[in-house]
Amino acid sequence: MQYGYEVRFSSKPEGDGDDTQTSSWKPNALIMEKGLKYDKPSVMKGRTDVNSITNWNAPLVWEGTFDPVVIDSIYKKMDPRIAVIVFAVGKYTRFLKAFIETGEKYFMVDFRVTYYIFTDHEDEVPKVQLAAGRKITILTVPSATRWQDVVLGRMKWATIAIDQQIRSEADYVFMMDIDSTFRYRFGAESLSRLSAVLHRGYYKTPDRANFPYERRPQSQAYIPIDEGDYYYTAAVWGGYLEDMYTLVKYCYEQSKIDEKNNIEAAWQEESHLNKYLLYNKPTKVLSAEYLWCDYDRITEDVKVIRISQIAKNYAEVRPNWN
Numbered sequence: 001m002q003y004g005y006e007v008r009f010s011s012k013p014e015g016d017g018d019d020t021q022t023s024s025w026k027p028n029a030l031i032m033e034k035g036l037k038y039d040k041p042s043v044m045k046g047r048t049d050v051n052s053i054t055n056w057n058a059p060l061v062w063e064g065t066f067d068p069v070v071i072d073s074i075y076k077k078m079d080p081r082i083a084v085i086v087f088a089v090g091k092y093t094r095f096l097k098a099f100i101e102t103g104e105k106y107f108m109v110d111f112r113v114t115y116y117i118f119t120d121h122e123d124e125v126p127k128v129q130l131a132a133g134r135k136i137t138i139l140t141v142p143s144a145t146r147w148q149d150v151v152l153g154r155m156k157w158a159t160i161a162i163d164q165q166i167r168s169e170a171d172y173v174f175m176m177d178i179d180s181t182f183r184y185r186f187g188a189e190s191l192s193r194l195s196a197v198l199h200r201g202y203y204k205t206p207d208r209a210n211f212p213y214e215r216r217p218q219s220q221a222y223i224p225i226d227e228g229d230y231y232y233t234a235a236v237w238g239g240y241l242e243d244m245y246t247l248v249k250y251c252y253e254q255s256k257i258d259e260k261n262n263i264e265a266a267w268q269e270e271s272h273l274n275k276y277l278l279y280n281k282p283t284k285v286l287s288a289e290y291l292w293c294d295y296d297r298i299t300e301d302v303k304v305i306r307i308s309q310i311a312k313n314y315a316e317v318r319p320n321w322n
């Protein structure tokens with residue numbers, strides 16, 4: 001039985017051996033084991049109903065655009081340490097159990113994963129049995145009276161935690177919303193220097209002017225009406241630790257400048273994230289399969305749902321309304 005619980009923040013990690021273990025992970029090394037059996041890839045056949053490449057030549061990942069056997073073999077060779085950063089502040093601790101339990105079933109199965117749980121209610125973190133090589137680290141953060149402070153605060157606390165601790169413990173970092181459950185494989189095909197997920201509500205929006213980007217020039221997140229590629233969700237994003245650190249810190253710093261100027265971006269850190277990713281293109285774009293939601297009809301092109309956002313009563317779970 002492994003719970004692997006540790007509670008710490010500013011203190012130096014004690015470690016169980018895992019933390020200091022050097023990983024064999026190397027960026028960009030696409031080395032596959034010998035003798036692996038898998039279907040021959042075709043140059044002619046593939047998904048024809050959706051685009052699976054961006055105009056900067058990055059993969060746009062859908063079910064059917066990768067072979068899990070091949071991808072897993074490559075990334076298992078690197079055996080990266082994967083950090084998942086989630087916040088469960090106030091009433092959001094109720095989402096932890098299902099998130100972790102389903103994560104154990106579908107998220108990076110057979111990989112080394114640490115769930116970093118940032119919470120103001122350590123005692124409400126459930127005991128979930130984890131597979132070998134996986135653990136939970138609890139980090140305490142202050143409570144909040146505005147949900148906006150929690151969602152933006154994520155950028156601040158994640159910046160500090162990466163600096164103080166996570167940098168020496170992980171190769172990849174994912175930032176995720178906690179109000180979600182895994183439903184289907186979410187695996188190594190999602191790994192790259194910087195991977196962002198298309199927001200399910202806007203992935204088919206034909207006109208970029210209709211993206212909910214921040215449109216006020218006074219905000220650091222401002223994007224002119226005639227610019228933009230896609231609208232990305234801030235509920236799931238990931239990449240190499242240092243690239244993620246740069247981006248998380250960017251969102252934190254930009255929102256601090258906004259705060260000084262008495263402005264809050266339309267969709268908080270999501271607006272800053274979208275601004276960054278417009279000018280610093282992600283190296284993989286993950287389709288809306290990677291974040292759907294319980295209350296939206298499933299569209300024809302979405303063959304599987306890997307994470308689904310739980311339908312929740314905003315007024316009931318959030319500390320404030322609007």
Ligand SMILES: CC(=O)N[C@H]1[C@@H](OP(=O)(O)OP(=O)(O)OC[C@H]2O[C@@H](n3ccc(=O)[nH]c3=O)[C@H](O)[C@@H]2O)O[C@H](CO)[C@H](O)[C@@H]1O
Pocket residue numbers: 086087088089090091092146147150151176177178179199233234235236267268269270291309317318319
């Ligand atoms: C699907 C999607 O695009 N999600 C975005 C959308 O989220 P949502 O409307 O889904 O926001 P949300 O209520 O899930 O808040 C985002 C996350 O912050 C944490 N939290 C929030 C409030 C609180 O009291 N306690 C707490 O722990 C928790 O991890 C939660 O999952 O808008 C937010 C900002 O407006 C963020 O950009 C989310 O990533």
Ligand SMILES: [Mn+2]
Pocket residue numbers: 177178179235309
């Ligand atoms: Mn959410």
